[in-house]
Amino acid sequence: MSRPGLARRAAACSLALVAALTITSCARDGVSTGTGVSSDEITLGVLGDETGPFKNIGQGLVKGNELWAADVNARGGVCGRQIKLEIGDASYRAEIANSIYAAQERRVLGYLHILGSPVNGALAENMKEDAVTALSLSWSSFILNNPFQIIPGATYDLELINGLSYLQQQGLIKNGDAVGHIYIGSDYGDNSLLGANHYAQIHNLQLQPVKIAATDVDMTGIVTTYRRDKVKAIILTTSPAQTGSAVLVNKSTGLNVPLLGNSPSFDPALLNGPAAVGLNRLWLAGSSATYSSDVPLAKEVARKFTEAFPQLPPTAGVPSGYAHGLIWEQVLQRACDAKDMTRAGIQKAFRESSAVSTDSLIAPLDFSKPGTPATRAVYITKPDAAEKGSLKQLAPLYTAPESQTYKAPHQLG
Numbered sequence: 001m002s003r004p005g006l007a008r009r010a011a012a013c014s015l016a017l018v019a020a021l022t023i024t025s026c027a028r029d030g031v032s033t034g035t036g037v038s039s040d041e042i043t044l045g046v047l048g049d050e051t052g053p054f055k056n057i058g059q060g061l062v063k064g065n066e067l068w069a070a071d072v073n074a075r076g077g078v079c080g081r082q083i084k085l086e087i088g089d090a091s092y093r094a095e096i097a098n099s100i101y102a103a104q105e106r107r108v109l110g111y112l113h114i115l116g117s118p119v120n121g122a123l124a125e126n127m128k129e130d131a132v133t134a135l136s137l138s139w140s141s142f143i144l145n146n147p148f149q150i151i152p153g154a155t156y157d158l159e160l161i162n163g164l165s166y167l168q169q170q171g172l173i174k175n176g177d178a179v180g181h182i183y184i185g186s187d188y189g190d191n192s193l194l195g196a197n198h199y200a201q202i203h204n205l206q207l208q209p210v211k212i213a214a215t216d217v218d219m220t221g222i223v224t225t226y227r228r229d230k231v232k233a234i235i236l237t238t239s240p241a242q243t244g245s246a247v248l249v250n251k252s253t254g255l256n257v258p259l260l261g262n263s264p265s266f267d268p269a270l271l272n273g274p275a276a277v278g279l280n281r282l283w284l285a286g287s288s289a290t291y292s293s294d295v296p297l298a299k300e301v302a303r304k305f306t307e308a309f310p311q312l313p314p315t316a317g318v319p320s321g322y323a324h325g326l327i328w329e330q331v332l333q334r335a336c337d338a339k340d341m342t343r344a345g346i347q348k349a350f351r352e353s354s355a356v357s358t359d360s361l362i363a364p365l366d367f368s369k370p371g372t373p374a375t376r377a378v379y380i381t382k383p384d385a386a387e388k389g390s391l392k393q394l395a396p397l398y399t400a401p402e403s404q405t406y407k408a409p410h411q412l413g
Contacts (some may be wrong), residue, residue: 031079034342036109042077042332042341043084045108045134047100047123049115052092053214053239056267057317058115061137063088064321065112067304072329079336085112090316094122105130110346113137115326117187118214120149131343133331133350135324139263139287140187141194141408143244144371149352150331152324153287153362155373156188156262156404157195160235162378163200163260165400172258173233178206180226182219182246183237185211192237192262193280198406221249223249226257233258236282240267243282244275251278258283268315268390271383279383284391288320289361290381291389297322297359302388314389316381323361371410376403 026032027039036043041088046065049058060396069083077083086104090097099118105126111134114120120138127134134149141155154162168174181196183189193209200207208231210222217237223246226234234250236243243265250256256278263286270279290296291314298319305318334349335341354368363377377397384392 027274029080031336031341032345034109036107037081037341040081040251041084042079042081043086043108044110044112044328045104046085046087046112047090047097047104047114047119047411048087049092050089052090053241054092054115054264054267056269056313057264057315058092059312060315060317061113061115061321061324062317063305063309063312064301064318064323065325066321067301067308068322068325068329071304072307072325075175077340078329078332081175090114090116090119092116092119094118097122101126105119106131108132108161109343110134110198110328112328113321121187124149131347133343133346135327137324138187140191141410142187144373144408145410147351147370148347150274150327150367152327152365154375154378154403155408156192156237157198157408158376158406159262159285159287159378160192160195160260161199161403161406162239162376162398162400163283163380164196164203164205164235164404166201166285166380166395167233167258167260167283171183173205175203176205177232178208178229179233179235180222180229180231181207181235181237182215182222182242183209183211183235184239186214188262188264189237192235194409195406196235199402201252202402202405212238212242214239217245219245220249222246223255224253227253227255231255231257232351233260235259236261236265238265240265240270243267244270244273246280247275247282250281260285263287266317266383266391268275268383270311271390276385282383283394284381284383285378286316286361286381287318287375287378288323290316290387290391290393291318292387292391293319293379293393295319295360297361301361310395316389316391318389319361323358326358326361327356327365369412371408373408373410373411376406 088100
């Protein structure tokens with residue numbers, strides 16, 4: 001490079017440094033860097049749940065993240081930098097998450113994932129204030145007005161629209177049926193209810209929603225009432241423990257109607273408990289391919305997981321966690337190409353990402369439309385003890401016609 005060129009580059013870096021009040025600097029490769037990025041490393045945070053109510057799926061998500069980081073680092077990293085993960089366990093509790101975030105935030109570029117609606121809700125304003133982009137495992141379309149939260153797939157409302165459509169396509173429900181909906185009073189449940197209502201209005205379903213607390217365990221009274229009211233199906237926007245109770249009562253009372261769950265409502269541990277006798281009546285709708293999916297990359301991730309963590313049980317969290325890494329990889333590469341690996345550069349790259357591919361671990365994603373879900377497609381699955389990961393994928397990615405007419409709360413146009 002000529003001396004004038006060197007001078008211009010040095011001047012540009014100096015201006016960037018002053019403009020960012022010493023937070024931003026320019027590396028030797030001409031890329032602007034900031035918090036969480038050095039000349040040889042990119043540090044991403046993880047706020048998962050490895051000891052709380054979603055610990056089994058949470059542990060799988062973290063291991064999927066780690067497998068992705070190992071693979072991308074073996075390929076030389078991103079922007080000539082190795083990926084480093086700083087992992088914290090929030091146990092699905094907002095107060096713990098706040099404490100960990102306060103310590104982590106000053107060291108990370110962004111968050112590879114933050115698990116849980118209550119945790120993401122508690123940290124939403126922090127993300128804005130700190131300009132920290134985070135892949136938020138809440139899937140609530142209520143948070144699509146926060147430009148710093150990446151929702152990696154179809155939202156809870158769309159899960160139920162697609163799931164109900166699939167049940168009707170299979171002849172399990174019909175227009176005019178009475179349908180129950182047990183839902184946790186939170187972003188998770190309230191957002192899911194929007195989807196259930198949308199489908200119910202189109203098909204004249206007599207929706208009977210019952211709000212519960214996250215701490216409720218026994219669903220006997222609710223399901224018994226549904227039996228009296230002769231519902232033809234029950235939607236479950238619940239924790240796995242609550243799902244287990246509902247499944248068992250559905251079976252034991254002889255109601256035995258189809259049950260449709262949002263993706264977080266199932267845990268493979270249910271197959272080893274009393275609820276196992278009734279899980280054949282449960283269908284699930286979620287964004288990620290199952291652990292035993294025929295999707296080629298899912299098979300490759302499963303093989304790597306078995307080799308790396310032979311002592312751990314496989315769950316759908318593993319391919320999902322890997323897919324989340326692929327999303328981040330493409331955002332990081334876009335920012336690198338723009339020579340801006342600061343938090344502002346990451347945010348810009350995320351908002352310009354209109355064609356993110358995870359090789360069918362999740363549907364193709366478009367993050368470029370503010371307030372709009374990145375996809376409307378889901379995988380429909382069923383619990384199956386014979387499958388590795390305990391879920392059987394029933395069909396390719398599924399998009400119901402009713403999901404195309406649904407308008408999310410913050411969707412423009």
